[in-house]
Structures are given as C-alpha cells and as structure tokens.
C-alpha cells in the first residue's frame with residue numbers, strides 16, 4: 001500500500017485540533033509508514049527551507065519553521081481574519097488587508113517546496129483545512145503528480161460569503177487541483193455545488209476563462225467523528241472519576257449543564273448564557289437546583305474579534321451572576337482554560353445536559369464526545385444547534401436555533417425535565433450514530449475514495 005502523508009497547519013502535539021486528528025490518524029499513518037507535515041510552532045528570523053523530522057509519541061512528523069511576519073499574514077491574517085469569519089458567514093467580523101493574501105500564498109509555497117523533496121511518486125497526500133487550500137496547486141506547479149485529497153474541517157460558505165473573499169476564484173481553482181475534496185456535511189457540498197454550477201460563463205463572470213473546471217475533482221461529504229468507545233472508557237477512568245468527585249462536592253444535588261468550546265465567536269457563547277439566563281428567569285423552580293459550567297479555552301487571542309468575544313462573554317456571565325447568584329448559590333462557573341480529555345470525559349458523564357449551540361460549525365466533536373461519555377443507564381441530553389454539521393447525523397438531540405435564545409431556554413427546560421425512558425431512547429439513537437460515524441471509519445472512507453488500494457499511486461494524471 002502506498003505511503004500516506006498528512007499535512008495540516010498544526011502538527012500533533014502542537015494544538016487542540018491537531019490532537020484530535022492525530023488520535024484519528026496515528027494508526028493509519030503507522031500502518032502506511034507515512035509522516036505528518038506541518039508548521040513547527042516556531043517563529044524564527046531565517047527559517048531553514050527544509051523540514052526537520054521529529055518523532056512525536058511514535059509518529060514521524062516533519063516540521064517547518066516560519067518567520068513571524070509570514071506566519072502573521074498567513075495565520076492570523078488571511079486564514080483567521082478573512083477565511084474563518086467568511087466561511088462561518090460572519091462577514092461583519094472579517095477584516096480584509098490585501099497583502100495578507102501574499103503571505104498566505106507564500107507560506108503555501110514554502111510548504112510545497114519543503115514537502116516535494118520528501119515525496120515518493122506513489123505517496124498519497126491528505127491536506128487538512130482552510131490554511132492550506134492552495135497546497136495542491138503549488139505542489140502540482142512543482143511537478144507533483146500524486147493523488148492529493150483535501151478535507152475542509154469548517155463549513156463551506158454560501159456563494160455570497162465566498163464572493164466577499166479576496167481572490168476567491170483563485171482559491172476555487174486551487175480546490176479544483178485536488179483529486180478529492182471532502183466536507184463535513186451535505187449542506188457544505190450543496191453550497192459548493194451551487195458555486196460550481198452558477199459560475200458558468202453565462203452567469204457571473206461572463207468570461208469563460210474565469211470559470212473553474214471541477215470536472216476532475218470529486219467532492220463529497222465525509223462527516224468526521226470521534227472514538228465513542230474510547231470516551232466511554234475514559235469517562236470512568238481514575239482521572240475522570242477524580243474530576244467527577246471534585247464536582248460532586250460542589251454540585252451536591254444540582255444538575256450540571258455543560259458547555260465546552262474554544263473561545264470563538266462562531267460558538268455562540270453569549271447567546272448560550274443568555275438562554276440560560278432566560279431559563280432561570282422563566283422557571284424559578286430551577287434556581288439552586290441547576291448549575292451551568294462553561295469551559296472556554298482562549299483561542300487566537302491576538303485577533304481583536306476574539307478579544308471582543310471574550311469581553312462579551314465576561315459581561316454576560318457577570319450579568320447572570322449579579323442577577324441570580326446568592327451568597328450560597330452560584331448559577332454558573334466559567335473557566336477560560338483547557339482541560340485534558342480525561343477530565344472532560346468526567347465532566348461529560350456528570351452533565352445532565354450538554355449545550356452544543358454554535359452559530360455555525362463544521363461538525364462539532366464535543367457533541368460526539370459527550371454522547372460517548374454517557375452512562376447508558378442514566379444518560380444526559382444533548383441540546384444541539386441546527387447549524388452544526390453534527391445536526392445532520394444526530395436525530396436524537398434536541399435541535400435548536402442558537403440565535404433564538406427563547407427556544408434554547410425552552411429546550412433546556414425540556415432537557416432537564418426529560419424522563420429516563422426518553423433519555424435512554426434518544427441516547428441509544430445518538431450512540432448508534434456516533435459509532436457509525438467514528439473517526440476511524442471517517443478516515444478509511446476518505447482514503448478509500450482518494451486512492452483505492454488497487455489504483456493508489458498510479459500517477460497517471462496529466463496536470
């Protein structure tokens with residue numbers, strides 16, 4: 001079987017998302033004797049052009065340093081101040097600075113130049129996420145003829161939002177140079193198809209040369225998952241139990257409502273706290289009997305919009321505390337720090353309700369992890385945004401419109417009052433979906449489509 005090369009901005013051990021992906025791909029990578037390629041996490045004045053190999057927990061990882069300026073324009077600039085807000089339909093939060101695009105392309109060229117000499121002709125390359133959309137183009141410009149797949153972990157934007165992105169046509173042409181483009185949800189594929197179908201010469205551009213030819217690129221949805229069995233085990237591990245005991249001492253008889261999210265404006269955190277406020281305002285019987293815990297590790301905090309989200313959440317939590325707290329009862333706890341998976345698994349198991357209410361999200365793995373961690377005899381309830389990719393696979397959740405805080409407050413009430421038999425029925429369906437969409441099956445399905453064992457590495461494409 002041909003080698004597999006995984007490419008992402010962050011490499012394993014260098015960030016939260018890379019952590020989840022690494023768990024998913026570790027086994028496949030070692031079976032296929034491949035390596036992981038990405039940014040080293042280091043900013044230096046004069047980076048080497050070649051990547052350095054490092055063994056990270058048995059995984060072979062090739063890493064490239066970047067200059068501070070290149071990294072800024074590529075990561076904080078084009079990737080996270082233009083692509084991220086636009087793909088999440090938050091054009092109001094996008095900042096456009098023209099020169100960031102050059103930095104974005106420059107880093108993709110550096111990645112391609114450093115990766116190319118490490119490639120064998122029949123290697124299969126799997127590129128991850130919006131930081132690296134141009135990578136296949138740049139590799140192909142340098143002569144690579146490998147099978148190259150791309151997976152977008154975040155939602156694909158509607159056409160209007162896409163048109164607001166500078167150089168969107170170049171980016172779409174870059175996508176057309178992959179053999180396979182994978183997205184989280186059917187809604188993302190539909191948005192992509194709408195763009196592809198409506199950019200005919202007769203419609204927007206009026207110029208056939210501007211039309212992107214997608215005829216050689218397969219596009220499909222591959223909803224990512226977690227490892228629900230691992231979470232089931234983790235949730236009763238000693239480390240998880242320690243966290244449960246700590247919390248139980250504080251909670252006593254109160255029911256725990258839990259949110260776990262990076263501190264990002266796409267997660268709808270102020271709206272979520274407002275919904276909780278409405279629950280307490282509309283249903284006095286819950287006061288002193290529930291407690292909300294929001295875990296929100298800071299993220300991308302050099303970017304102004306992230307600082308503002310953090311401030312908005314501080315204000316919202318303060319408001320709820322001031323309005324409802326009593327000397328001997330706090331309605332909520334809000335922690336701005338990251339916890340390890342064992343502690344989270346414990347919190348998931350303890351929580352009677354998980355509030356997973358992003359305004360827009362590629363998939364949302366917290367939903368998967370929560371389901372995996374439940375006690376089958378007494379499971380909690382998942383309140384899930386209809387704008388998370390997860391909503392396409394989890395019928396057993398209570399689905400909400402996160403912009404409508406009255407609806408979310410009512411969903412919370414229903415979740416807290418839900419009888420055991422309904423909770424078990426819903427969780428059984430959720431767990432079946434989480435199992436079906438487990439992360440190993442996801443990777444296998446994508447890689448099978450990208451390069452079926454019989455044809456992998458034929459290298460016959462003429463580009």
Ligand code: G6P
Pocket residue numbers: 010015016017018129153154299300
């Ligand atoms: C999302 C993105 C990932 C990213 C992660 C953490 O999940 O899809 O590509 O790694 O957020 O964000 P960060 O900017 O810290 O890498």
